[in-house]
Amino acid sequence: MAMLYLTHAECLEHREPDGHPEQAARLLAVERALAGMALDRREAPLAARDDVLRCHPEGYIARVERAMPAAGWAMLDGDTYLAPGSLRAALRAVGGVCAAVDAVLADEARRAFVACRPPGHHAETARAMGFCLFGSVAIGAKRALDHHGLSRVAVLDFDVHHGNGTQDLLWDEPRAMFVSSHQMPLYPGSGLASEVGAHGQILNLPLRSGSGGGAMRAAWQPALDRVAAFRPDLILISAGFDAHADDPLAGLEWETQDFAWLTGAICKLADTCCGGRVVSVLEGGYDLPALAASVAAHVDKLREE
Numbered sequence: 259m260a261m262l263y264l265t266h267a268e269c270l271e272h273r274e275p276d277g278h279p280e281q282a283a284r285l286l287a288v289e290r291a292l293a294g295m296a297l298d299r300r301e302a303p304l305a306a307r308d309d310v311l312r313c314h315p316e317g318y319i320a321r322v323e324r325a326m327p328a329a330g331w332a333m334l335d336g337d338t339y340l341a342p343g344s345l346r347a348a349l350r351a352v353g354g355v356c357a358a359v360d361a362v363l364a365d366e367a368r369r370a371f372v373a374c375r376p377p378g379h380h381a382e383t384a385r386a387m388g389f390c391l392f393g394s395v396a397i398g399a400k401r402a403l404d405h406h407g408l409s410r411v412a413v414l415d416f417d418v419h420h421g422n423g424t425q426d427l428l429w430d431e432p433r434a435m436f437v438s439s440h441q442m443p444l445y446p447g448s449g450l451a452s453e454v455g456a457h458g459q460i461l462n463l464p465l466r467s468g469s470g471g472g473a474m475r476a477a478w479q480p481a482l483d484r485v486a487a488f489r490p491d492l493i494l495i496s497a498g499f500d501a502h503a504d505d506p507l508a509g510l511e512w513e514t515q516d517f518a519w520l521t522g523a524i525c526k527l528a529d530t531c532c533g534g535r536v537v538s539v540l541e542g543g544y545d546l547p548a549l550a551a552s553v554a555a556h557v558d559k560l561r562e563e
Contacts, residue, residue: 259366259367259368260296260367261297261298261367261369261370261371261557261560261561262297262298262300262358262361262362262366262367262370262371263292263295263299263300263373263557264299264300264302264354264357264358264370264371264372264373264374265285265289265299265301265302265354265372265373265374266301266302266347266350266354266374268343268346268347268350269282269285269302269347269350269351269374269375270282270285270347271341271342271344271346271347272341272343272344272347272348272375272376273331273339273341273344274331274339275331275339278339279506279507279544280375280376280377280389280542280544282375283546284375284543284544284546285373285374285375287546287547287549287550287553288373288540288549288550289373290550291549291550291553291554291557292373292553292554292557295554295557295558295561297371297557297561298366298367300357300361302351302354302357302372302374303350303353303354303356304346304349304350304353305349305350305351305352305353305356305397306353306356307319309352309353309356309397310349310352310392310397312397312400312401312404313383313393313396313397313400313427314381314383314384314392314393315383315384317384318383318384318385322340322345322348322386323345325340326340327340327341327342329342334391335385337387337388338386338387338388338389338390340391344376344391345391347374347375347376348391348392349392350374351375351376351392351394352392352394352397352398354372354374354394354539355372355374355394355397355398355494355537355539356397358370358371358372358398358537359398359401359402359406359492359537360401360406362535362536362537363402363406363408363492363535368533368534368535368536369525369534369535369536369537369538369560369561370536370537370538371497371539371556371557371560372394372537372538372539372540373540373553374539375540376389376390376391377389377390377498377540377541378390378393378395378396378397378423378424378496378539378541379394379395379396379415379417379419379422379423379496379541380419380422380423380446381393381427382422382423382427383426383427387422387423387446388422388423388446393423393427394539395413395415395421395424395539396423396427396434397427398494398537398539399413399431399434399494400427400431400434402491402492402494403431403433403434408433408491408492409491410433410434410435410489410490410491411433411434411435411490411491411492411494412434412435412436412437412485412488412490412494413428413434413435413436413437413493413494413496414437414493414494414495414496414524415436415437415438415439415440415495416438416439416474416495416496416497416498416501416517416520417440417496417497417499417500417501417541417542418441418498418500418505418507418508418510418542419440419444419445419446419498419500419507419542420438420440420442420444420447420448420449420462420464421436421438421440421496421541422446422448422449424436424438424496425438425449425453425455425462428455428460429456429460430455430456430457431457431459432456432457434459435459435460435461435484435485435488435490436455436459437460437461437462437463437481437484437485438462438463438496439463439464439465439474439477439481440462440463440464440465441464441465441466441467441501441510442464442465442466444467444508450462451463451464459488461484463477463478463481465477465510467508468509468510468511469510470510470511470512471511471512471513471515471516471519474501474510474512474516474520475516475519475520478520478523479523482523482527485527486527486530486531490531490532491535492536492537493524493527493528493535493536493537494537494539495521495524495536495538495539496539497538497539497541497553497556498540498541498542498543499517499542499543499548499549499552499553499556500542500543500544501516502514502517502543502545502552503548504547504548505543505544505548506544506545507542507544514548514552515555517552517556518555518556518558518559521538521555521556521559521560522559522562524536525559525560525562538556538560540553
């Protein structure tokens with residue numbers, strides 16, 4: 259059974275001004291890194307509006323639609339841009355996660371990797387920020403719970419920036435555990451260990467700049483024990499690769515093998531609690547060679563049976 263890989267060419271049409279770190283070239287680097295792998299390649303569908311509404315109110319969706327430019331760019335915040343193709347790209351990103359959840363829960367594959375953009379984990383309930391429009395991973399979690407009737411899901415986020423949007427969208431959801439490791443202090447400034455969610459189901463793992471892979475492993479090992487105790491029926495990953503030592507936006511100093519180790523540890527956990535079912539979703543990662551190498555290592559671990 260081949261692992262699923264979902265992406266779509268329309269995700270290249272989300273454009274930002276030259277020099278913006280979240281460029282279409284990121285997806286091209288990912289595609290080159292995975293080109294030789296035996297994967298079940300599928301196009302990410304457009305998300306149904308009802309799926310976006312699982313996490314975002316109608317008024318917010320309409321506000322994004324009204325802001326769409328006919329040409330050039332519109333700005334939703336200081337670093338979050340809209341281009342003419344941005345809305346369809348964002349809907350492909352949400353639709354890709356939902357399709358991956360559907361396929362994994364239908365036993366079409368045990369694991370899936372969704373490589374779409376824009377990313378999603380900074381998008382709050384009614385606020386676009388941090389390059390993100392819609393909370394793709396949180397929406398996927400809610401689809402698994404509400405559409406498929408799962409009892410519990412876990413969302414594990416190892417992007418170097420705190421997943422404030424996912425935390426906001428799942429804050430009041432007792433069926434969803436959210437774990438985030440991230441550099442602190444760093445954008446967006448949230449993610450203190452004291453932020454535990456309305457039901458104690460959120461676990462933040464702030465890490466110091468320069469702390470490296472050893473500190474990451476020391477933080478994640480007990481965190482994964484807590485996830486195991488939660489007994490999720492599905493694990494979703496917000497897979498950001500900007501903690502890499504070569505990434506220009508942060509300084510956690512992880513190496514490619516650190517992403518491989520963490521992915522392997524998550525998959526081992528999934529094998530014990532949820533039949534190995536994992537849906538991984540691309541978030542950050544802005545040095546193209548480091549992104550390509552880290553994604554290849556990540557997907558290699560996801561493919562291991």
